[in-house]
Amino acid sequence: MPEETTGAARTHRLRVVRVIAETADAHSLVLQAPPESAARFTYRPGQFLTLKLPGADGRPAARCYSLASSPHTGEPLKITVKRVAGGHGSHWVCDQVTAGDELEVLPPAGTFTPDSLDRDLLLAAGGSGITPVLSIAKSALAAGQGRVVLLYANRDEASVIFRDELRELTAHHPDRLLVVHWLESLQGLPRAERLAAALAPYADREAYVCGPEPLMDAVEQALRAVGTPGRRIHRERFFSLGGHVFDAPAQAVGADVPAEDCSTAEAEVEVELDGETRTLAWPAATPLLDALLAAGVDAPYSCREGACSACTCRVVAGEVKMLRNDVLDDEDVAEGYVLACQTLPLTDRVAITYS
Ligand code: FES
Structure with a gap:
């Protein structure tokens, strides 16, 4: 089964085809997506994968590791993990993962990627x-x-x-x-x-x-x-993630949004993603990402707490409000960019694009 079907967590099972000891404390994992998931693992240089790992407390933990491979050279997916002092996730990967294992992984995300590869x-x-x-x-x-x-x-x-x-x-x-x-x-x-x-x-x-x-x-x-x-x-920003990344939408931040943060009961949102446009209901106290995931839209995300920018999209009509933003700068916000995991509707109709 290539995809984890519980809740909204769109993890995919990737096979570890090789483990490379790069240095005494850094291992690379060469990964292979099953054919039915391969299209979700196309990526841009500089992006990262989010792995679902066992946490120190036994509950799932999320860890992001950048891809060291290039999407332009024909090489397989490769992440590199360096042991971090006291870092449970990095030690687990370096000590426990071997060739043949399968890991649960979210698709590539991140905005640390050049607009053009032709510039110096x-x-x-x-x-x-x-x-x-x-x-x-x-x-x-x-x-x-x-x-x-x-x-x-x-x-x-x-x-x-x-x-x-x-x-x-x-x-x-x-x-x-x-x-x-x-x-x-x-x-x-x-x-x-x-x-x-x-x-x-x-x-x-x-x-x-x-x-x-x-x-x-x-x-x-x-x-x-x-x-x-x-x-x-x-x-590139580093942040630590809680295991809630893999929760179903209803258990995520939307459940905790105070009513005064919303000024409309339910909005309608038109979403353009991967060349398709869909119109959906957007309940007022639900962050956009959760509304999209609940409706079956395969929207990108990683941290779900406003810290990584993986869920960035742009508002092209209507008004919204962001609950938290640790990553977009004033210029981004002025251009209409928002973090879907932290965005609530303020008007009845909103249009957004991921292009
Ligand atoms: S998923 Fe990380 S900022 Fe939204």
Whole structure:
């Protein structure tokens, strides 16, 4: 059975075809979707999968892991998991998962993905933050025209994930890819003032940054100091998820929405998703995502708590209200983007699009 049918959790069972020990504390899982689910596992470079894992308390837990594979090279789906101190999920994956196992997985999601693979890109990663960044780099080199500079910070040489793959990529694309390694054991911490000198020649590029918060802060500070506008600096956000991600819609946040947050009893929403348009009832106290899932619409999501942006869509008519937003910036909101998992209707008719 490829799909988990309980509640609204649209998980799919993916087979682990291979486990690769990348470093002493990072494992990659090569995954295969069954033929009937394959279409749901097309993805954009930089996106992540959400895995349903056993939590420390025995209840299901959700963990997001970025795809290190590229959708443009013909390689299979691959996620990479690095052990996190005290992190039950990462230890479970590294210690328990073997080839032949099946994992329950939500389809790819996330907005840490370039609009165009043809532009010159500046990529910056720290530690396991290389995972989505490598996917973007491989995709740009395989399917785009631009040049790519990748700054990759690690504690020491032994912690460098994908060292051989990066070396091969550089050998294949010597004129388009430059990888700059930053090893703390040799060069010290990558602080903003030192990074600014290294990044200044690339200040006019679109920048994608993923890694520990201090590294992302330092890269962003450095880029702003050399004149990169904030809108060109894209950071991947990390967040922890509760097991409620897999709950049925009625058990999710909609049940807790106070009545004063709604000004219409039931709205009608026209939804455009994957080239299809449907019109549905949207109960006033129910977040849009829950209304869509309950109606059988296969809308994208991951965290269901306003933290990941996987459910982002755009309002094209009517008015809505967001209960929580930890991820969209003012510019996004001004353009009509909302988080479906946190959005309630304010007018009787609303139209939204996922395109
Ligand atoms: S599903 Fe993560 S913000 Fe909505």
